[in-house]
Amino acid sequence: MLEDVEPQNSQGDFLDALVVGLSLFIEKFGDKPIQKRIFLVTDGGSPINYNSVDSITDALTERQAKLNVIGVGFSGALDKPNMSDTQIENEKQIRKIVQNVDGVLFPVANAIQMMSVLKSGQPRKTPVFKGCLELSPLLKIPVHSFKKTAKAGEPKKTRISLLSQDPDSNKKVKTQCEYFSFDNIDVQIPKTQRSKGYKYGNTIVSFSSQDEKVLKFSSAHGMKLIGFTPMEKVPRYHFMGNVEIVAAVQHDKNAQSAISALAHAMAETEHCAIIRYSKGKNAPFIAALYPRIKQEMDSLYCVKLPFSEDIRDYPFQPLSDIEITEEQLQVTEDVINALDLTKVTNDEGELEEPFKPKNIHNPSLQHLYQVLFHKALHPDSDIPPILPVIDESVSPDEELFRKNQQLLTNFKNVFELIPTEEKQPQKKFWSQELLDEDVNIDSYINASNKLPNTTVTSHTNKPNMEKIIKGNTSTVGSINPANDFREMLARRDVDLVKKAISEVIVQTRRMIKESVYQSYYAKAIECIKELRYGCLIEDEIEDFNNFMFSIKLDMKGKTRNDFWEIVVNEKINLITVEENICSAITKEDAQNFLFGDLLPSVANNLPEVEMPDAIEEPNDIDDLFDALE
Numbered sequence: 001m002l003e004d005v006e007p008q009n010s011q012g013d014f015l016d017a018l019v020v021g022l023s024l025f026i027e028k029f030g031d032k033p034i035q036k037r038i039f040l041v042t043d044g045g046s047p048i049n050y051n052s053v054d055s056i057t058d059a060l061t062e063r064q065a066k067l068n069v070i071g072v073g074f075s076g077a078l079d080k081p082n083m084s085d086t087q088i089e090n091e092k093q094i095r096k097i098v099q100n101v102d103g104v105l106f107p108v109a110n111a112i113q114m115m116s117v118l119k120s121g122q123p124r125k126t127p128v129f130k131g132c133l134e135l136s137p138l139l140k141i142p143v144h145s146f147k148k149t150a151k152a153g154e155p156k157k158t159r160i161s162l163l164s165q166d167p168d169s170n171k172k173v174k175t176q177c178e179y180f181s182f183d184n185i186d187v188q189i190p191k192t193q194r195s196k197g198y199k200y201g202n203t204i205v206s207f208s209s210q211d212e213k214v215l216k217f218s219s220a221h222g223m224k225l226i227g228f229t230p231m232e233k234v235p236r237y238h239f240m241g242n243v244e245i246v247a248a249v250q251h252d253k254n255a256q257s258a259i260s261a262l263a264h265a266m267a268e269t270e271h272c273a274i275i276r277y278s279k280g281k282n283a284p285f286i287a288a289l290y291p292r293i294k295q296e297m298d299s300l301y302c303v304k305l306p307f308s309e310d311i312r313d314y315p316f317q318p319l320s321d322i323e324i325t326e327e328q329l330q331v332t333e334d335v336i337n338a339l340d341l342t343k344v345t346n347d348e349g350e351l352e353e354p355f356k357p358k359n360i361h362n363p364s365l366q367h368l369y370q371v372l373f374h375k376a377l378h379p380d381s382d383i384p385p386i387l388p389v390i391d392e393s394v395s396p397d398e399e400l401f402r403k404n405q406q407l408l409t410n411f412k413n414v415f416e417l418i419p420t421e422e423k424q425p426q427k428k429f430w431s432q433e434l435l436d437e438d439v440n441i442d443s444y445i446n447a448s449n450k451l452p453n454t455t456v457t458s459h460t461n462k463p464n465m466e467k468i469i470k471g472n473t474s475t476v477g478s479i480n481p482a483n484d485f486r487e488m489l490a491r492r493d494v495d496l497v498k499k500a501i502s503e504v505i506v507q508t509r510r511m512i513k514e515s516v517y518q519s520y521y522a523k524a525i526e527c528i529k530e531l532r533y534g535c536l537i538e539d540e541i542e543d544f545n546n547f548m549f550s551i552k553l554d555m556k557g558k559t560r561n562d563f564w565e566i567v568v569n570e571k572i573n574l575i576t577v578e579e580n581i582c583s584a585i586t587k588e589d590a591q592n593f594l595f596g597d598l599l600p601s602v603a604n605n606l607p608e609v610e611m612p613d614a615i616e617e618p619n620d621i622d623d624l625f626d627a628l629e
Contacts, residue, residue: 044090067103476503
């Protein structure tokens with residue numbers, strides 16, 4: 001647009017320009033309650049007829065249009081040697097018009113300077129929630145909630161085409177997305193044949209649009225009080241998202257009195273309110289209300305709190321073994337006191353705390369505005385460097401640190417920091433690692449025949465054959481329990497046999513219990529087969545046979561009778577004495593157990609099977625991550 005504007009010597013009436021601008025507002029928006037602002041740029045060099053000036057000012061006032069005049073060559077000085085008599089008279093009239101319509105007049109030099117000044121936009125006061133704060137079913141306070149803090153976003157970007165020749169399109173780009181088959185790229189997939197999918201392990205679980213509507217958690221609109229808790233019980237690091245101000249509905253005296261009483265009572269008792277907060281039909285979340293007592297109006301701060309899934313707990317090395325001397329504590333306190341921002345003085349020697357959030361501008365946004373302003377005036381120029389004032393707004397005060405340089409040096413001296421050289425790992429083949437590994441002869445000799453001084457100390461960080469082949473599985477998960485059970489039995493660095501047997505039994509019973517239309521039956525049968533083989537080679541015969549007795553007691557002729565029929569068809573039987581001498585079950589007893597009734601004579605000789613009332617649920621999410629590693 002700047003390229004299309006050319007300077008001309010013709011005269012122009014700025015009053016006519018005001019009429020045209022106001023008529024454009026009326027033509028496009030009518031009587032809609034929108035903010036109207038007219039910018040007039042003039043040097044006042046043309047003679048003007050002021051007969052209609054009163055009607056124009058009345059129209060501007062009636063339409064509530066704000067007038068901003070940028071005067072080229074205007075100044076507030078009485079002596080104006082570079083201005084003609086016409087310009088001097090027009091400046092007087094323009095100042096009178098601006099004063100009558102409550103407008104603003106500033107010289108063009110000041111206008112350019114003001115456009116480059118750091119400033120934040122003032123958002124409109126629009127409530128994000130309208131509803132009631134329900135303290136009980138009998139007490140509901142009508143309130144509005146407004147955003148107190150919210151991340152400022154960048155200006156909206158529009159994609160344009162540099163090749164477009166259509167002047168009416170404004171070079172805008174239209175985006176169209178199409179989907180094609182993975183097997184045949186020539187086959188387009190319509191919207192009716194597409195659905196979203198969630199990854200669960202190596203499986204993609206498909207959800208149709210109807211499934212998503214059912215899956216979406218909806219809730220009634222409103223705020224409901226859950227209870228009160230001391231403020232100290234809600235740590236600040238649990239605060240999430242934007243902060244809102246919850247205020248009583250304007251002109252509602254009873255609601256304002258209720259909110260004021262609630263805020264003062266919470267402040268006096270040092271308690272905060274825990275509420276259930278839901279906007280529209282969205283999923284609810286938990287929030288905390290804190291008192292906000294101001295002279296103009298009492299209200300509440302609303303802060304979103306995390307759910308259990310939102311909290312991250314990471315293990316860190318404890319510092320209990322580290323000793324801190326009195327000297328180190330004293331030097332640290334001196335540094336904190338010296339760099340206390342509340343005690344910083346300005347150039348006039350007055351206390352003035354720097355780096356308050358309301359005085360710090362986002363350097364990324366400010367630099368963007370700086371570049372936009374520059375590129376608008378100089379489209380072919382390079383992007384200018386960031387202004388020093390922008391970078392200084394988020395940089396430490398050099399003068400403050402210079403004054404306390406000695407304290408910082410003392411702080412460095414009392415804490416001796418030794419740089420650690422990070423060793424670069426050397427590339428080795430796994431066979432070389434095995435050859436370098438020390439051999440433990442004790443692992444091949446019985447405890448009774450143990451030879452003295454035959455153990456060679458091994459290096460703890462070197463891999464061995466068992467680690468490479470067997471892995472380090474220490475629990476039976478829910479993703480691949482049979483494989484986890486095998487790996488736990490194969491470990492020789494620690495005895496996990498009993499643990500593996502008990503955990504695979506728990507997982508097996510859990511899969512049977514939670515199966516829908518035999519969905520987990522195959523995996524449960526695989527676990528029973530692995531359990532039988534593992535108990536057989538580890539001489540844990542009693543554990544397996546007791547488990548099989550309990551399966552028959554709980555399944556046969558009951559809700560899960562179909563699972564018992566699969567056990568019979570697979571011929572998964574008790575371990576007999578012919579297979580292992582530790583067993584008390586004969587071959588005839590086993591046949592009678594599988595195809596006949598329970599053996600009372602044998603069962604009486606076995607210990608009772610204790611079944612837990614509730615099976616501990618494993619963490620499927622952890623198992624999924626373990627499976628992906």
